[in-house]
Amino acid sequence: DSGVTQTPKHLITATGQRVTLRCSPRSGDLSVYWYQQSLDQGLQFLIQYYNGEERAKGNILERFSAQQFPDLHSELNLSSLELGDSALYFCASSVRTGTSYNEQFFGPGTRLTVL
């Protein structure tokens, strides 16, 4: 158990809908990262937050957004969902940012299925 929690575990929805994925980092970790794992694209970095502020963006679509709250939990919002958004979404956390060797601890993921 990494200490990172994600809810829900599974999510099934329809095209055009909007969903919110939630992540609670390990106690004391200030950095939260979101990744998408799909058969087509593999594991890709989406976005990073550090202590409530966005720090970096990866291959995140404009239909997707995220935020990190004062209690450090984070939410990833996916809107106008398409079939291709079906994937496993991981959240990871680390103590701080700016240091390449910081280990990132991954949550169990949320499996999103868009029908």
Added chain:
Amino acid sequence: AQSVTQLDSHVSVSEGTPVLLRCNYSSSYSPSLFWYVQHPNKGLQLLLKYTSAATLVKGINGFEAEFKKSETSFHLTKPSAHMSDAAEYFCVVSQDTGFQKLVFGTGTRLLVSP
């Protein structure tokens, strides 16, 4: 930009035989490299990491990896495979430009037969 190439999409071994999962990296400067494992329907777990302290890195569950700058490689090895080692393994490079973005390889599925 950094990248990693995992040379084998699948590796099959018998229980008790050595494991070799190959990874080459590309980086404009000294990278940080990681191996993560993903068991079916599970999250990612760190096996080991290289951060320039020592070229031979020992990880959990008997795995180790050797950083070879001249070959730009970071291969993962284990002397004797267990059935429980069957999983997907990811070689990862960290992009350190003021934040830490992990760049994942495409993964190698390790199959272990009795």
